[in-house]
Amino acid sequence: MKEAGIGMVVVLLLLLFLSRPLAADDAYSEYSCNGTSGHYTARDAFGANLERLTAALPADASAAPSLFASATVGTGPDTVFGLALCRGDITDARACSGCLDDAFRKLRGLCAGIRDATFYQDLCTLRYSGEDFPARPDDNGPVINAMDVNGSTYAGWDSRNATSRSTFLSLVGTLFSEMSMYGAYNSTARRFATAAMYVNPTLPTVYGLAQCTPALSPAQCWHCFQGLEALNRQWYDGREGGRILGVRCNFRYEAYQFFAGSPVVKIGFSDAPQSSPTAKGSNGSNHKMILIIVLCVSISVLCSLLVGCLLLIIRRVRKGGGKTKLPHLQPHSRSSSKTEEALKLWKIEESSSEFTLYDFPKLAAATDDFSEDNRLGRGGFGPVYKGTLPDGTEVAVKRLSAQSGQGLVEFKNEIQLIAKLQHTNLVKLLGCCVQEEEKMLVYEYLPNRSLDFFIFDQERGPSLGWKKRRHIIEGIAQGLLYLHKHSRVRIIHRDLKASNILLDGDLNPKISDFGMARIFGSNMTEANTNRVVGTYGYMAPEYASEGIFSVKSDVFSFGVLLLEIVSGKRNSGHQHYGEFVNLLGYAWQMWMEGRGLELVEPTLGECGEVASIMRCIKVALLCVQDSATDRPTMTEATAMLGNHGVPLPDPRRPPHFDLRVNSGDDDDDDEEEGGSGQDVVRAGSHFTGSCSTNDVTISTIQEGR
CATH class of the missing domain: 1.10.510.10 (Transferase(Phosphotransferase) domain 1)
Incomplete structure (x- = not known):
């Protein structure tokens, strides 16, 4: 037991060592000086209030579990409003306060005497203003979005061109769709998510990080992310990495891992190489050896935990008669673990007790293997089939077409919304199925078709x-x-x-x-x-x-x-x-x-x-x-x-x-x-x-x- 404790300490120390390059990854920066908001001097009331804000805000943000703080200093026309946010993967409070201190210092020089200024670095975002912008998260309606009230939203790109512009943009879209859903509805104090997606050896593994200010509600955060995604599609210029930065939310993606820790959202890694991707800047045999040691120790610990969890699950299943239930989702039939995993990933936890997680074989049998005789029609999402379940219930099964990227977004959107909608004049979604490449929605069957x-x-x-x-x-x-x-x-x-x-x-x-x-x-x-x-x-x-x-x-x-x-x-x-x-x-x-x-x-x-x-x-x-x-x-x-x-x-x-x-x-x-x-x-x-x-x-x- 003593040796195990020492081993865990070693693992933690090594992980902290490996995360060191991140602290130095602050080369990217952008700033905005809004001269239309007026000016101040170091000796007037606004200048004095800004000094107080400068002294307090970095410490407040770095001490908060969310790495976020907003503050108001002073009264009347000389009030200063401030907002500070550090990147969600930061584990060292000093790195957070150091980034914000540096941002304040640079803004005081770059925007000297201007009452409204914003600064973006890789590890933090800072804004101060004489206007009460933190109280208006919905300003600039379209992009509640990423933009603050002055629209200071920035895009930055890496120097490397993607091999295939359209393919890489599609990968980023899929990655961002998964990551933004998790980040918006993440129950932790830091409203952010990290992600990695592996497709095949010919395409790069894509890594991403998305984050909102915790002051936004989950729905506001989700809309903010959608604004970022739209801007990225509009501004994308074919590079392998980029970022869209706004005061309310931001995201970044690269063909290398740029954040600390393991990605929360992982896509496609069942077929990926077994070696873990390294962060940018990892080179040399010593670094590789350290990484191998960390992986070996981590895998050993993980295997031990998995074995223990498996034994515990088996024991509980035997005691409970073999029945298990996903929290908040109470399926009426045996549910596919793939479906459960997908819904957990998408943070869908509020479906009614009648929402069922179906297995693919059950729906295939209900629709006579999706025969043309049972086909009711076809939309942009995919074909719809009539099915009859073993208990005689008639259903309509909407089957997502293969390779339908937009259909996947609509699939998740419909499940997310239907959990919150119950009305006699809305069609009832009975459940869904996610298994391998198959994604299906199961509705009540309405015999008179459409209007x-x-x-x-x-x-x-x-x-x-x-x-x-x-x-x-x-x-x-x-x-x-x-x-x-x-x-x-x-x-x-x-x-x-x-x-x-x-x-x-x-x-x-x-x-x-x-x-x-x-x-x-x-x-x-x-x-x-x-x-x-x-x-x-x-x-x-x-x-x-x-x-x-x-x-x-x-x-x-x-x-x-x-x-x-x-x-x-x-x-x-x-x-x-x-x-x-x-x-x-x-x-x-x-x-x-x-x-x-x-x-x-x-x-x-x-x-x-x-x-x-x-x-x-x-x-x-x-x-x-x-x-x-x-x-x-x-x-x-x-x-x-x-x-x-x-x-x-x-x-x-x-x-x-x-x-x-x-x-x-x-x-x-x-x-x-x-x-x-x-x-x-x-x-x-x-x-x-x-x-x-x-x-x-x-x-x-x-x-x-």
Whole structure:
């Protein structure tokens, strides 16, 4: 026992020795001096307060378990606000305080007399300002992101070019996806993660580190990381290493290990060489010998621990009758260890007790080995199959396509979100499977397929009368209202469309496909992304053109969906509507001319339903207004649909209203989908011919509003 204790001390000393090169790895630095924030002198109140901050902040940060500190010194207009963060893998408090002391010293010289300054080094980040920036983590909405309020975000690259730019960027994307999920939801005081990914001997092993300030919530940290990833894709110039640095969060990746300790997240190492990669700067036979000794001792200790743990697990399993449960995940069937490991890695721990971890053979048997006869359809994620479990439960199995990097992101996103969502108008995710290269999501099976299967089909459409369509509209509205306001976390769906509204046996609607959804902070109003996802025709204009999304983006999609449900026509496609290229422009024109009823599917309802249908059209037009600020929230839209006695404001025109069909366009496209603009008018005339509109008020809106 004494010898074992000595051995562990030796191991710790050797590991500390090996981590020494890290302390010297501070060659990279960036700084920002924001002269617009004003100036100070060493003798004024701001200068005195900055001196006090300089003396206290490095010590506070290095003494904190999170290696993070923020401070406020002074009062009134001369208050100084400061923020300091050291890299999460630092184990020596002196290295942290030393880096921050050096950062203060350099900033005092580089930004002399300027009240707002930021400094980045490899081991620490520092900012001070006369503005209360720590209290505004959501400033610069798009990138809460990495940027501080002045947008001082920096990118740095190594000198070595990657062998294949696109391949290496793809590796970095996969690495960062895994690492950022762990870092954002890491339960330790330091909100960071380190990672390594091995693919094959022809490609370099990629190492990464991502970190947020602990002041951010997990959801804010996750969004901040997404901003970094977008910037990296935008700025990437083909090098084998790089970093994006911001006050709120930062990340770095290299083709060598640059951080201390073993990576927390490991990808692909089951097929990797058995020798452990060394840190940059490790050379010489003495260093290699030390590394071999450390590995031997570490492996011996690890094997002893594993054997002990294995014996303990066997003993507990025997006592418990062979049943084991993953904390917070209580599978109803034997679960794959691969699935458990993946969910632990992705920090998914809040699924309901009904969430099941499936084995691949069980799902293969349920779908008749994923036969074409059981295939329900295919989306960007991959094919969907109908399956029947041994207990007779019918399920829909969504199978991730091989080599689908984006599908993997959506796969994890959907599991992460579904753990927090429970509503009658949201499709229920029953469980998942992760085994080797196979990744699958298992949903409740809904026999009536999706809404587009009915409303855009001439034969099936008449089976959905207005009462059923109104019931579907109300259900969709309730589901969106839950996502935006009443769920545990606020969700922006970003891909609401007819094909993502599934119908159960009683034609109750259920919103599906949360692969592209985003968690929204409770105090956020909008966010920005460089990766615009969704479906053309349903996208709000500010999202399609600028990547800006908010709850109003979903409201716009909801408005498009209402018009499609009422008219039985797609917003965009191969057909034209009169002189317009989409349904929105045509609907606005008809409403402005007092001919709104000409929009309505001719088979809908009785005369008594006219008022309800017209109100629905007006709510739809309010939802698709060009300006997001003019659109109602889902709370308001739901109230508008339900309170028929309350007058509605007049809508403003939708986006792209000026896009018209050129004179002389051929008519083949008009007829391809079953009707031209003239067909729509005739259908509307047929509907209104036998119904009185005395109880319907249609406002004529002045053009140009």
